[in-house]
Structures are given as structure tokens and as C-alpha cells.
Amino acid sequence: MELLKRKIIEKGTVKEGNILKVDNFLNHQLDIDLLNEVGKEFKRRFAEENITKILTAEVSGIAIAAITAQYFHVPVVFAKKTESKNLDEETFEGNVYSYTKEKQYKIRVSKKYIAKGENILIIDDFLANGQAILGLKEIVDAAEANLVGAGVVIEKGFQEGGKILRADHINIQSLAIIETMEDNKIVFRDYRD
Amino acid sequence: MELLKRKIIEKGTVKEGNILKVDNFLNHQLDIDLLNEVGKEFKRRFAEENITKILTAEVSGIAIAAITAQYFHVPVVFAKKTESKNLDEETFEGNVYSYTKEKQYKIRVSKKYIAKGENILIIDDFLANGQAILGLKEIVDAAEANLVGAGVVIEKGFQEGGKILRADHINIQSLAIIETMEDNKIVFRDYRD
Numbered sequence: 001m002e003l004l005k006r007k008i009i010e011k012g013t014v015k016e017g018n019i020l021k022v023d024n025f026l027n028h029q030l031d032i033d034l035l036n037e038v039g040k041e042f043k044r045r046f047a048e049e050n051i052t053k054i055l056t057a058e059v060s061g062i063a064i065a066a067i068t069a070q071y072f073h074v075p076v077v078f079a080k081k082t083e084s085k086n087l088d089e090e091t092f093e094g095n096v097y098s099y100t101k102e103k104q105y106k107i108r109v110s111k112k113y114i115a116k117g118e119n120i121l122i123i124d125d126f127l128a129n130g131q132a133i134l135g136l137k138e139i140v141d142a143a144e145a146n147l148v149g150a151g152v153v154i155e156k157g158f159q160e161g162g163k164i165l166r167a168d169h170i171n172i173q174s175l176a177i178i179e180t181m182e183d184n185k186i187v188f189r190d191y192r193d
Numbered sequence: 194m195e196l197l198k199r200k201i202i203e204k205g206t207v208k209e210g211n212i213l214k215v216d217n218f219l220n221h222q223l224d225i226d227l228l229n230e231v232g233k234e235f236k237r238r239f240a241e242e243n244i245t246k247i248l249t250a251e252v253s254g255i256a257i258a259a260i261t262a263q264y265f266h267v268p269v270v271f272a273k274k275t276e277s278k279n280l281d282e283e284t285f286e287g288n289v290y291s292y293t294k295e296k297q298y299k300i301r302v303s304k305k306y307i308a309k310g311e312n313i314l315i316i317d318d319f320l321a322n323g324q325a326i327l328g329l330k331e332i333v334d335a336a337e338a339n340l341v342g343a344g345v346v347i348e349k350g351f352q353e354g355g356k357i358l359r360a361d362h363i364n365i366q367s368l369a370i371i372e373t374m375e376d377n378k379i380v381f382r383d384y385r386d
Contacts, residue, residue, distance in 0.1 A: 066256035
């Protein structure tokens with residue numbers, strides 16, 4: 001997606017430890033016009049699928065999922081990271097290993113909000129080691145729903161997540177795949193657009 | 194806002210400790226069509242104001258703010274609750290006292306994303322004791338920006354927040370104000386619609 005790649009080049013910055021900072025437009029300040037184009041592109045890529053719900057994880061996936069859901073005319077559910085007294089006791093759980101924090105945590109969705117047989121599209125901001133999407137897939141599997149695919153805004157193509165998830169036959173659609181970002185120079189993989 | 198009130202009556206549940214659970218449509222599963230109507234109503238109520246940015250706090254405010262921002266054609270910034278290595282070192286800070294957790298925590302926005310003189314609209318899901326909006330106001334004040342007002346989806350009119358904020362001359366626009374919710378019966382305040 002050219003508009004997104006231009007935005008990453010213009011506004012993104014590379015930090016030590018393979019961190020791509022996109023807080024100018026994607027996960028602190030939100031460029032709503034860009035998110036609308038992102039939503040339209042996800043709709044184009046999953047147009048043939050009869051999606052009934054969009055699933056994401058708090059925090060960074062929420063705005064992208066909400067804007068995208070407008071093009072699919074379906075509700076969003078976001079998995080919660082924290083124990084909350086507002087969360088139902090009956091939940092589907094997924095496990096996510098955080099490499100940066102070196103610990104595993106759980107994400108949860110109330111059993112009320114994913115029904116057996118639903119067609120679920122996962123939406124997230126980043127795909128790096130694939131842990132978040134694997135955790136969300138656990139929730140979809142536990143609900144006996146169908147995982148139609150995952151729409152990712154930015155994939156770090158030099159990390160393992162994309163390979164692992166595609167080997168698992170998940171339809172991963174990343175709108176920008178970064179091949180390398182050494183020496184502060186971002187190179188995209190030439191893939192699909 | 195009648196549509197919202199109907200939704201609260203139909204889908205909301207009252208739990209012990211003055212908790213109104215609206216996770217069916219507002220803060221776990223998200224009813225995107227409803228959020229669009231909420232966004233349009235905020236636009237109607239703040240139509241005369243030259244708003245340049247919408248400010249909210251993670252987590253529950255994000256989807257509402259993102260959908261609403263489409264009607265104002267402005268970016269969103271959401272204040273972060275956690276220390277994050279993705280957050281700039283230079284931040285504006287606000288303090289929020291959590292009555293449920295009985296402790297104070299900080300919310301932060303990078304100094305890059307609120308400029309002096311900007312016209313800020315705060316958006317949040319709930320107004321109860323007013324702490325979140327007061328914390329966000331601290332951030333707006335620290336940035337020397339103008340707080341135009343705050344759009345709230347559900348105000349618990351029986352708690353003090355609305356009174357405190359209005360006494361502080363903040364233009365609070367709540368789309369549904371709950372007068373009482375004793376014995377699982379929700380009564381709205383008859384105010385503005």
C-alpha cells in the first residue's frame with residue numbers, strides 16, 4: 001500500500017533494538033484519514049470472505065479495527081490484557097509471549113462475544129514474532145470459530161512471525177512488509193503492491 | 194441521545210458497586226454503527242468549535258475517539274497509562290486517581306503531539322468521578338493548548354464528576370446521563386434530549 005509506505009518513510013523512525021516508531025500516525029497519534037485507507041484496503045483484500053466479526057487485542061489494534069469494521073459492517077471485539085472486574089468470568093483465553101518483557105501474559109475475550117462458527121478476521125498494527133496473532137488464534141480456536149485471516153498494517157519481514165503464521169496456513173495480509181531497516185534505512189519487500 | 198439510551202437499557206447490566214456493564218457495545222465488543230451515531234452527535238454538539246485534535250485515554254476511549262474524529266477531520270491522540278519504550282521521553286503528564294484501585298497513576302502524551310494553542314476536544318466513554326478528564330485536562334494545560342470541551346458517552350449523574358467539571362467551566366456534553374440505577378433499574382436524567 002503505497003500511501004502507507006510513504007507515511008512510514010516520512011514519519012517513521014528506527015530505534016535501537018529493531019524498533020520502528022510510528023507513533024506519529026499509528027499508535028499514539030492516529031492519522032484517521034490513513035486509517036480509513038487502511039480499512040478500505042483490508043476490505044479489498046478480504047472482499048470474498050463472509051466475515052462476521054473483527055478481533056483485535058488492546059491497545060494498538062483497537063483504532064485500526066474500529067475504522068476497518070466500518071467497511072465490513074461487523075462488530076469489533078478486542079481481547080483484554082488485564083484482569084478487569086468488568087470482564088465476564090467466562091472467557092476464552094490466549095497466551096502471548098512478550099520477548100521484550102521476557103514473560104508470558106494472557107489475553108481474554110468474554111465467551112459471549114465470539115460464537116461457534118463465526119468467521120473472524122484478526123486485525124493488528126504490527127506483525128513481528130507473531131505472538132499476538134497466535135494468541136488471538138487460540139481464542140478463535142477455543143470458541144470453535146473460523147479464522148478467515150489476519151490483516152496487519154506493518155510486518156517486520158526480517159522477524160519470524162510472518163513465516164510461522166503462513167506455514168500454519170493463516171491468510172496473512174500485510175499492507176507494508178519491511179525487509180530490512182538497518183542503518184535507519186527502511187527497505188520494503190516488493191510483495192502484492 | 195435516544196438510540197444510545199435504548200442500547201443501554203437493552204444491553205447494559207448493573208452490577209454491584211455502581212458498575213454499569215456495557216461491554217456488549219462500548220468497551221469490549223464495539224457496535225460500530227452506534228459509535229458512528231455517537232460521533233455524529235458529538236460533531237453536532239461541538240459544531241461551532243474549531244477543533245484541531247481529539248484527545249482520549251487508553252483503553253476504552255480509543256475506538257470512540259477514532260470513529261468520532263472522522264466527523265471532525267482531525268487526528269486523535271490517546272494518552273498512555275503504561276511506561277513504554279515506544280513513548281518519547283518528553284511527555285506531558287496528567288494524574289488520575291483510581292477509586293477502584295485506590296491509587297494514583299500517570300497518563301502521558303508525547304510533547305510532539307499537542308502543540309501550544311491547539312483546540313482540544315476530550316472524548317471518553319464514561320464520566321463518573323471525573324478523574325480521567327481532569328488528568329487529560331492537566332495534559333492540555335501543560336501543553337498550553339485550549340480545552341474546548343469534553344464529549345462523554347455515558348455520565349453517571351449520581352457521582353460527583355459532572356458537577357466538579359462543570360463548576361470548573363468545562364463544556365461537558367454527555368450523550369446519556371444516568372440519574373439512578375438502583376435495583377437494576379436505569380433512570381436517565383432528562384437533559385438536552
